[in-house]
Amino acid sequence: MAPAVTPFDADGAVARASFETNVRAHVAAGLSGVVVAGSSGEAALLDEGERAALLTWARALVPSDRWLIAGIGGESTRQVIQRARVAADAGADAVLVVSPHYYGKRMSEAALHAHFTAVADASPLPVLLYNIPVYAHLVLSPELVARLSRHGNVVGMKDSAGDLATLARYVESQRDDFRVLTGHGGTWAQALALGVSGGILAVSLFAPALTLAVWEAARAGDADGAAALQARLVPLARDVVAALGPAGLKAAMTMVGLEGGVPRAPLLALDDAEREQVRAAFAAAVVPLVGAPPTPVAARGLAAAH
Numbered sequence: 046m047a048p049a050v051t052p053f054d055a056d057g058a059v060a061r062a063s064f065e066t067n068v069r070a071h072v073a074a075g076l077s078g079v080v081v082a083g084s085s086g087e088a089a090l091l092d093e094g095e096r097a098a099l100l101t102w103a104r105a106l107v108p109s110d111r112w113l114i115a116g117i118g119g120e121s122t123r124q125v126i127q128r129a130r131v132a133a134d135a136g137a138d139a140v141l142v143v144s145p146h147y148y149g150k151r152m153s154e155a156a157l158h159a160h161f162t163a164v165a166d167a168s169p170l171p172v173l174l175y176n177i178p179v180y181a182h183l184v185l186s187p188e189l190v191a192r193l194s195r196h197g198n199v200v201g202m203k204d205s206a207g208d209l210a211t212l213a214r215y216v217e218s219q220r221d222d223f224r225v226l227t228g229h230g231g232t233w234a235q236a237l238a239l240g241v242s243g244g245i246l247a248v249s250l251f252a253p254a255l256t257l258a259v260w261e262a263a264r265a266g267d268a269d270g271a272a273a274l275q276a277r278l279v280p281l282a283r284d285v286v287a288a289l290g291p292a293g294l295k296a297a298m299t300m301v302g303l304e305g306g307v308p309r310a311p312l313l314a315l316d317d318a319e320r321e322q323v324r325a326a327f328a329a330a331v332v333p334l335v336g337a338p339p340t341p342v343a344a345r346g347l348a349a350a351h
């Protein structure tokens with residue numbers, strides 16, 4: 046699935062037409078769904094009205110056989126529950142809940158368990174847990190995930206840490222009614238080999254064919270093929286997504302002809318050196334940019350296959 050970015054106009058307002066252009070492209074690329082107001086969507090910088098509007102616009106474009114997931118994480122349990130209700134009203138299929146983390150020293154196992162349980166009890170939509178230590182500055186323990194996985198309204202989790210040992214522990218809790226997804230593009234093939242059910246991957250925003258090709262190779266049991274494709278995906282995940290965050294994602298999307306633009310303040314747009322880093326990552330991945338010379342035939346077959 047694609048964790049959609051939130052484009053902004055020159056005056057800083059959410060750019061509806063640009064957002065809709067991107068969502069149409071993600072659907073057309075064959076991705077399984079769209080996540081709105083996640084980390085890649087600069088969720089921490091959006092107000093409540095913008096979150097609701099983005100969901101409404103996305104619902105009109107995401108077919109009923111694809112997922113529309115709403116990022117609803119927040120610092121207050123009360124606020125997260127309210128966001129879950131708004132997401133349901135907007136037609137989302139599920140909600141993604143990152144841990145509260147401002148009062149990090151007080152976010153004990155007991156506090157996190159109470160928070161996620163309260164949200165799952167009250168949410169009209171199925172809940173996915175969200176583990177992203179780079180932003181939340183805490184890790185959901187495998188023991189906590191195992192406990193929460195037994196809640197009837199907790200249907201899965203997204204793990205963006207890239208720690209394969211911990212991911213393997215999360216996968217131990219996976220069942221038909223609890224699915225583990227990875228959010229770490231740099232270890233996509235390895236996560237699939239460990240048994241994850243899928244991914245919500247920022248690299249799929251601007252390199253969907255390559256991301257899907259890893260998935261298809263893994264599903265076909267072609268471990269060598271998946272590894273070779275993954276090696277091409279790594280520079281995009283490492284040097285664009287991990288290194289540059291939302292500003293890098295947006296620059297990459299612009300470079301492939303989608304609607305990226307600049308991030309919302311206080312985030313800054315990329316400087317010239319950082320934009321060159323993005324171009325170099327595309328070159329290393331053998332993924333063409335808009336206006337770039339034709340891709341060699343050996344690499345172009347991947348895009349044609351998808």
